[in-house]
Amino acid sequence: MEENLGEKKTKGMNRRTALKLLTGGGIAAFAVYYGLSHKEISTFLDEDTFLENKPDDADRVIMRKDKITGDKISLLGFGCMRFPVIKKGEPAIDEKLSMKMIDFGYRHGINYFDTAYPYHEGLSETFIGKALKRYDRDSFHLADKLPTWLIESLDDAKRIFNEQLRKCQVTYFDYYLLHALTDQETYDHVYEELGVLEYLKELKVTGKIRQLGFSFHGDLDFFKYLLEKYDDWDFVQIQYNYYDENDPEQNSGILYKLLEEKDIQVIVMEPVRGGTLATLNKTAVAMLRNAEPKMSTASWAIRFASTPKNILTVLSGMSAMEQVQDNVYTMCKSHYKPISASERKLLAEVKKKFVQNQPIDCTGCRYCMPCPYGVDIPGVFKVYNEVANDASMPNPDNQADKNYSYKRKKFLTKYKNEVSRSAQADHCIACGKCVKLCPQNIQIPMEMNKIDKLVENLQQTEG
Amino acid sequence: MKNKYRKIRIGLAVFFFACINLFFIGTFHIFGWTVQMQFIPAVLKSSIVMIVFVFLLTFLFGRIYCSVICPLGVMQDCFIWLSRRVNKRKKYNYSNPKNILRYSLLLFFIVAFFLGGTWLAAIIEPYSIYSRFFTNLFKPVLSVVNNFIVPLSDKLEWYFFVREDIFMQSVMALVLSIVFFIIIGLMAYKWGRTWCNTICPVGSFLGFIGKYSCVKITIDANKCNHCLACGRKCKASCINSKEQKIDYSRCVDCFDCIDACKQHALSWIPIWTGKNKYVVKNTKADFLHITADSVSQENVDESRRHFLVTAVLATVGTQTAIADKKINTVVASVLHKQPIKRKFPILPPGANSLKQFQQLCVSCHLCINKCPNNVLRPATIEYGLAGLMQPMVEYDRGSCDINCNICSEVCPTGAIHSLSLKEKKKTQIGYAVYTPKNCLVLTDNINCGNCVRHCPVNAISMVDWDDDHMVPMVNVEKCIGCGSCEYHCPAKPFSAIHVEGYDIQKKILK
Numbered sequence: 001m002e003e004n005l006g007e008k009k010t011k012g013m014n015r016r017t018a019l020k021l022l023t024g025g026g027i028a029a030f031a032v033y034y035g036l037s038h039k040e041i042s043t044f045l046d047e048d049t050f051l052e053n054k055p056d057d058a059d060r061v062i063m064r065k066d067k068i069t070g071d072k073i074s075l076l077g078f079g080c081m082r083f084p085v086i087k088k089g090e091p092a093i094d095e096k097l098s099m100k101m102i103d104f105g106y107r108h109g110i111n112y113f114d115t116a117y118p119y120h121e122g123l124s125e126t127f128i129g130k131a132l133k134r135y136d137r138d139s140f141h142l143a144d145k146l147p148t149w150l151i152e153s154l155d156d157a158k159r160i161f162n163e164q165l166r167k168c169q170v171t172y173f174d175y176y177l178l179h180a181l182t183d184q185e186t187y188d189h190v191y192e193e194l195g196v197l198e199y200l201k202e203l204k205v206t207g208k209i210r211q212l213g214f215s216f217h218g219d220l221d222f223f224k225y226l227l228e229k230y231d232d233w234d235f236v237q238i239q240y241n242y243y244d245e246n247d248p249e250q251n252s253g254i255l256y257k258l259l260e261e262k263d264i265q266v267i268v269m270e271p272v273r274g275g276t277l278a279t280l281n282k283t284a285v286a287m288l289r290n291a292e293p294k295m296s297t298a299s300w301a302i303r304f305a306s307t308p309k310n311i312l313t314v315l316s317g318m319s320a321m322e323q324v325q326d327n328v329y330t331m332c333k334s335h336y337k338p339i340s341a342s343e344r345k346l347l348a349e350v351k352k353k354f355v356q357n358q359p360i361d362c363t364g365c366r367y368c369m370p371c372p373y374g375v376d377i378p379g380v381f382k383v384y385n386e387v388a389n390d391a392s393m394p395n396p397d398n399q400a401d402k403n404y405s406y407k408r409k410k411f412l413t414k415y416k417n418e419v420s421r422s423a424q425a426d427h428c429i430a431c432g433k434c435v436k437l438c439p440q441n442i443q444i445p446m447e448m449n450k451i452d453k454l455v456e457n458l459q460q461t462e463g
Numbered sequence: 464m465k466n467k468y469r470k471i472r473i474g475l476a477v478f479f480f481a482c483i484n485l486f487f488i489g490t491f492h493i494f495g496w497t498v499q500m501q502f503i504p505a506v507l508k509s510s511i512v513m514i515v516f517v518f519l520l521t522f523l524f525g526r527i528y529c530s531v532i533c534p535l536g537v538m539q540d541c542f543i544w545l546s547r548r549v550n551k552r553k554k555y556n557y558s559n560p561k562n563i564l565r566y567s568l569l570l571f572f573i574v575a576f577f578l579g580g581t582w583l584a585a586i587i588e589p590y591s592i593y594s595r596f597f598t599n600l601f602k603p604v605l606s607v608v609n610n611f612i613v614p615l616s617d618k619l620e621w622y623f624f625v626r627e628d629i630f631m632q633s634v635m636a637l638v639l640s641i642v643f644f645i646i647i648g649l650m651a652y653k654w655g656r657t658w659c660n661t662i663c664p665v666g667s668f669l670g671f672i673g674k675y676s677c678v679k680i681t682i683d684a685n686k687c688n689h690c691l692a693c694g695r696k697c698k699a700s701c702i703n704s705k706e707q708k709i710d711y712s713r714c715v716d717c718f719d720c721i722d723a724c725k726q727h728a729l730s731w732i733p734i735w736t737g738k739n740k741y742v743v744k745n746t747k748a749d750f751l752h753i754t755a756d757s758v759s760q761e762n763v764d765e766s767r768r769h770f771l772v773t774a775v776l777a778t779v780g781t782q783t784a785i786a787d788k789k790i791n792t793v794v795a796s797v798l799h800k801q802p803i804k805r806k807f808p809i810l811p812p813g814a815n816s817l818k819q820f821q822q823l824c825v826s827c828h829l830c831i832n833k834c835p836n837n838v839l840r841p842a843t844i845e846y847g848l849a850g851l852m853q854p855m856v857e858y859d860r861g862s863c864d865i866n867c868n869i870c871s872e873v874c875p876t877g878a879i880h881s882l883s884l885k886e887k888k889k890t891q892i893g894y895a896v897y898t899p900k901n902c903l904v905l906t907d908n909i910n911c912g913n914c915v916r917h918c919p920v921n922a923i924s925m926v927d928w929d930d931d932h933m934v935p936m937v938n939v940e941k942c943i944g945c946g947s948c949e950y951h952c953p954a955k956p957f958s959a960i961h962v963e964g965y966d967i968q969k970k971i972l973k
Contacts, residue, residue, distance in 0.1 A: 413622040413624075413625055414622070417617055417626045418617075426951055427913075429909075429953050430912075449916075459864070460866050
């Protein structure tokens with residue numbers, strides 16, 4: 001009996017020591033790993049800055065020729081809306097890192113920079129001015145945009161334009177856009193009635209703008225109207241990606257065709273759809289990896305957007321060094337290849353898988369909480385995303401799927417078990433309070449409605 | 464071999480009891496027949512096959528029903544078994560039957576039932592007592608256990624256990640269940656089957672048949688040495704060992720006595736075998752001392768025949784009475800096309816009319832137990848006194864799923880009529896009423912429309928309230944009263960849209 005006790009004692013001690021060792025070791029390992037990885041990145045960046053000699057031509061982004069000016073424009077453009085920030089959710093740019101990203105891109109041939117008045121709440125223009133000042137003005141192309149929604153008189157337009165020149169520390173813009181045209185009424189009022197378009201044409205004559213275009217967010221009729229109203233657009237900026245190429249709301253495929261017919265060159269925005277096409281879900285990513293093991297998920301989206309011949313440049317709003325590197329890798333001469341017909345088919349398949357299992361960008365930060373109507377927003381999204389990421393989202397329209405009954409049961413059970421009844425998506429009344437609070441800009445009421453409809457449909461089908 | 468009957472009885476009882484409890488627990492729908500076999504529900508549902516079966520079973524073999532099929536009886540046997548385990552010398556003594564009490568209770572039960580006081584009769588109806596125990600006492604405990612298993616089950620990717628809400632459904636039902644559980648449990652622990660033989664109306668009724676049953680426990684007077692062991696063993700206190708008499712109206716065929724007799728004087732045999740001449744027949748009542756010899760075979764047969772005829776007539780009569788009422792209500796529901804505009808509790812879908820529902824419902828709370836959305840609750844006084852503890856619909860925890868007819872499927876008495884899903888979708892159990900003063904449009908000045916979005920029959924449409932706001936408008940013709948709008952209405956504490964029940968449910972005619 002006593003022996004037994006003794007044994008137990010030593011055993012207990014052993015376990016305790018083992019636990020201590022394990023915990024300590026774990027913390028140490030984590031610290032070392034974290035320190036190393038962080039150090040690795042910073043050394044890489046530091047070395048990169050010192051790298052004076054230009055990279056190989058093969059490592060530079062490929063160029064397309066501007067049909068009007070004959071300038072060579074890099075097919076990858078640097079979007080200035082999503083620079084890394086100092087504090088999440090605030091506009092202040094992490095200038096040191098951003099500068100390095102710009103330098104890296106510039107050295108690898110990126111010569112198109114796209115900023116706008118509202119980006120980073122006005123800080124983007126100031127920063128890009130500071131960054132580009134270090135380069136020869138002829139070696140880069142700068143695009144800026146007139147914030148249509150802020151113009152109430154011609155004086156507003158003049159004031160803002162001059163402010164933009166001052167902030168960007170330039171004397172002219174290579175590309176100037178009417179920002180975010182959404183409807184005919186506003187366009188007619190601001191650009192026709194107030195005479196802002198005339199003013200911009202004058203600026204073009206005086207050389208303060210080299211080329212005039214617009215960025216578009218409206219419907220098809222309005223687009224046709226714009227093309228007919230003024231037939232001297234030098235370029236047009238549209239959203240174009242494989243996700244909503246055929247989307248009835250975006251019509252980007254049709255928009256591109258219209259522009260090609262008119263021989264107007266196209267600048268692509270949102271090729272990665274705000275980062276959505278860089279993450280996708282497990283199944284979709286696996287399909288892409290299978291086809292091109294070395295290429296990133298985002299590279300497909302960039303390549304897709306840059307494939308049509310009439311596209312001048314593809315803008316990517318890069319917010320991390322890795323993204324710049326990845327994009328440059330995708331678009332550099334040694335790696336770039338347009339999307340082939342078979343790859344197009346693959347992307348269509350990928351999209352199908354993704355639409356079925358599309359996760360929501362919720363990070364679970366809980367800024368949206370508490371919901372005034374008791375909905376557990378992050379909880380609902382968590383369940384949805386877990387299922388989506390497992391590629392086991394049940395589709396009530398495809399009950400022939402042999403796994404449907406299991407998927408349905410899994411989804412409903414998880415949903416019921418993890419979200420209490422009074423906190424489920426059906427209690428969302430779309431008041432919209434959460435939308436303003438979401439740092440990921442998730443359209444929470446819309447997503448809630450989607451999930452609610454899904455649950456309803458699942459409950460009405462037999463398992 | 465001599466105690467094979469007892470073993471069979473225990474085996475069957477355990478099997479039945481397990482089946483009915485598995486059915487109550489939830490996922491085992493295949494055991495629904497255990498509930499369909501319960502006597503009073505079968506009578507109320509006019510399930511002739513079951514009634515004839517129970518009649519025949521009892522007439523042939525005695526009150527096997529009470530020992531095997533009745534869950535309350537088996538539950539009492541569990542207590543009795545426990546008492547014997549605790550006190551190895553547990554003894555029962557013969558007692559005179561409390562005939563006045565039991566038959567007046569039986570009479571009261573029947574009269575209450577016929578005069579529309581089913582709720583009152585239900586208080587002592589054995590099946591519903593047990594079912595109420597389950598819903599109000601055992602279920603919450605099981606839910607707690609279930610909720611413990613849930614995270615584990617999900618982690619292992621079984622997705623078999625779904626978390627259950629545990630909440631107070633009705634204070635009164637809970638208190639009543641606890642009180643009855645204690646009373647019946649204690650009575651069983653101390654005095655065996657006393658509840659069954661003095662209070663239970665089914666026990667009294669079957670006892671009445673049991674008296675004339677064909678196969679009985681008989682005491683061989685030649686072998687009996689008057690040791691009184693059988694009487695002490697009898698949990699029904701029905702063996703008068705001193706006089707070698709058995710009160711068959713109280714014997715529940717547990718066969719414990721057969722084992723107790725060291726002389727092998729007891730056996731379970733048909734009355735027409737020779738030995739029965741030693742047995743005292745209690746054709747009237749056992750306090751009338753009639754010796755075995757004075758009872759002729761012919762007399763017995765005569766009375767049995769009389770009894771059979773009476774019983775059959777009584778059953779037919781009862782059934783006609785019930786059928787009559789059913790026809791009335793069906794006709795009534797066709798005639799009433801306009802909604803009755805008055806405050807009224809909502810009946811479960813398939814109840815057809817309040818009158819019929821109250822006539823048939825024995826408050827067994829099985830529907831409450833089974834309702835997946837926690838829509839059903841025991842009523843307190845919502846139906847008035849005459850609907851005490853009968854289920855009513857409440858939409859604070861969910862709405863009545865348009866694709867669910869579980870309550871109507873499980874109802875053993877037919878109080879909630881069996882509805883196909885197609886019928887269910889067209890059954891109007893009430894209508895929604897909009898109360899603007901509670902609506903968020905007025906109180907919070909925002910647009911909502913959650914009621915419209917969740918109406919499964921598109922009975923609600925949005926109309927302009929002012930330039931910026933829309934409010935719901937209910938199409939009563941389309942509204943089935945499922946309460947989805949009421950449940951999803953975000954207005955607190957009072958929903959801006961709520962359902963008023965119909966006292967006679969309607970069907971949407973295309």
